[in-house]
Amino acid sequence: MAKVKIIEVCKVVPSPASMATTSSSSPNSLPLTCLDLIWLRMQPIQRIFFYEFPNLEDPNRDTTLFFHSDIVPRLKHSLSLTLKHFLPLSGNLIWPESSYKPLILYNEDDEDAVSVTVAETDADFHRLSGTNEFFEATEYHPFIPNLAVSRERAAILAFQVTLFPNFGFSIGMANHHAAIDGKSVHMFLKTWTHICQSQQQEEEYNYSYSPLELKPFFDRTVIVDSKGIDAIIAEQLRELDGGPHNRSLIPWKKEVPSGTVRGTFQVTRENINKLRQLLNVHNNSLLHLSSFCLTFSYILVSLAKAKGLHKDGQKIFFGFAVDARSRFEPPLPGTYLGNCVVGKFAEAYAKDLAGEDGLFLAVKAISDAIRSYETAKETILYGLENLVPVFLKSHEEGKSSHDELYTIASSPKFEPYNTDFGWGRPKKSDVVSIDKTGAISLSDTRNGDGIEVGLVLKKHDMESFAFLFQQGLE
Template sequence: MAIKVEVVSTETIKPSSPTPSHLRNFKLCLLDQLAPLYWVPILLFYSAAGDKVANSALVTGNLKTSLSRALSLFYPLGGRVKGNTAIDCNDEGALYLEAKAHFELSEVLSNPDINQLQQFLPFSPCRVALNDEEAVIVGVQANFFDCGGIGIGICISHKIADGASVSAFLTAWSEISLNGINCKASRITPFLKASELFPPKDVNFQIPHRFTSREKLSTKRFRFDGESLTRLKARFGSTAPTRVEALTTLIWKSAMEAARKRPEWKEKYPPLSAATHTVNIRSRMRPQPLPENALGNLWQVTVAPLMDAHKGVELEDLAGILRKSMTAIDAKYLSVLQGEKGLAKAYESLMAARKLAESSPGKTEVYGFSSWVNFPFYEVDFGLGRPAWACTTGHPIENIVYLMGTRCGEGIEAWITLRKHDMVEFERNNELLQFVSLSP
């Protein structure tokens, strides 16, 4: 798919009302301080639907007006990051680009390419520019296709937002677009007090990047429909995993087997393996769960290690290891995270996989999973109907997997990045192929 997107205008969208002076210094919470220095990307594609997309001027006017109002609610997103401690809520606004895509949206939907999809974003989500205090926190690009379809690309700084935060912002923005600023206030007004729950600390380090040249990696999309996931879950018997747990286990096992076919492992011991998974902690907070529209990096990383490289591993074994690691993020864990030892606890969680690799006698292949399956991206309606497709472009990180829901609500699509050699073997895995959907 050779495509070219032409940016035709660039402007700044400021919040519709000024941020009060007493709110201008927004403190980052501890988990924000430890968040990686890049942007969270999401793409929403809308098919042509008669008059609703015929007039690009009306559409973009509505998008900009409602974005301005949404930035007033999520006022930190209209500011600028100040070092690693706070956001200056100075109302400098979001970057907004309009672009023309001189081809059909169907070309994207039928044959998506991770490298080409980057063109629909306002900038690369991997750029490390947060040391520049002028860097915007939110960037938007509205892409208008010749067929009348629209693609909206959003990047939000990971310093203040995780996947759930991006979903909450898009929900508020779209509801304001449809119904005005006063619609369902309890649903669209964000919770902005994460720093009171996880007070900031004197953090003098950053979590290192693991970006790799895309030339050395292969990223592909694999789709699993609802019927396939039901069959997959049945393989686990009484273990009864969730869809995400079952699929994570299948991908982990298949990737592990692919890595062990590398030429360098023929005469050596096979590598050990571990899976990390991000866990949204909002619903796990006690005594009161946090709302899903709580702004911030409210997640923790779990590590599920498989330390015997020679043992034959079944799906049930991996599922048990995975679930044990994820259930460890409980009320007791989060209580420590909120206390005086919070920094040590958070650092321990983030660096666990690296320490595991360094302490093992042989190489440990670590596979990182992040699930956005339950975020309501397919409910984001700017007056254009529901998205035909919602996806993330991810980042060029080896052994990373992003799980996204599908439009029907029952399936999952996985964007998987592996070494090129590993991907060739991964795609041949017979157990995996039993469950991959052949439909686009």
């Protein structure tokens, strides 16, 4: 078992206004909308990035010295400057007795800040940052920070920077899903990398300008909740765990299933084109033959076959999130900071997905779900109050349910492989928290060719999936 030594746990505060040369008007507090509240008791989102040290061919390069004297100070300082643009993310989620729903509060007097852990490890960098080997699902956990959460308050962001001497370093992060969605997280990361890179290029240590296209939009009043859905969801949350006045912010506990391994797969553009050609024979103009739809469908078919899901009446439910910012009237800015996604679900019988027409059936089901979203006459918030009971039922049943549920985490549109702080693009990026949620992660690829897929499965299921996945693309 690899060793991890914690060197430092520190707090990074937003830089003073006099240092951050910005006209940012970040508010100190933000109310949660109904689109945020549904995620209140869900597990934090965790992601990791692995970076190789530049200029490793230099035999005189002391990577440990470089890490502690250059990388860590620059990351901390640029994070401080970035937080000035995203002030609420330095604070905490709280649920005061005087408020019917939780809110995000940054309190400078309470020294609110983002936790940053610095560590060193003797773990195998190349194995963990590679894509050719399966390894235990929990092996990433020592490189992910704890997100401080209690009944009364919950941190929003935390980071851990870990040195792999002579090879590289990792940046692990955790964020509270009730505060921000994936698009908001990656907007924050893009701002941080821009500032960190610019400090080095401009040789200006206090460079803190953020591109206009990354300026966060904070106004939560643009989410018009005329039916008071936020109050309904808040009441549902207070009724949980014995209620009726439960204001706990502690997430529902989820364990990583024993015997699970993590695997990474790639669907290239050529693979996607082949899948598209297979479906062209159906001559169905209603099929949504996007890279996302084809990749998700192919994964579902491969899973149904690999796990032998062919019991009579057994269904596979599959869901994905859709960015709803453009669907509001008027449309919300693309830089709206918070949760603004809606879930769409489809279903099919497992034995049908594993059959000869499985790919067509999966694509058709997902296409129908996408079309129902695009043509819906209901408002974006329609039915949102039903989600907390659904999430609770799913949490309580776990894997005891007769049916299977697969959801998507992240998106290739977030481009995690462009997260370059100035020392090069990541060698590997992965959504760590799928080991608890059971979701399938999708992202761009390091080489820019197609879509990268992350999965956590029982070892024998993963081996079977890998064989069928590759076989079907040949």
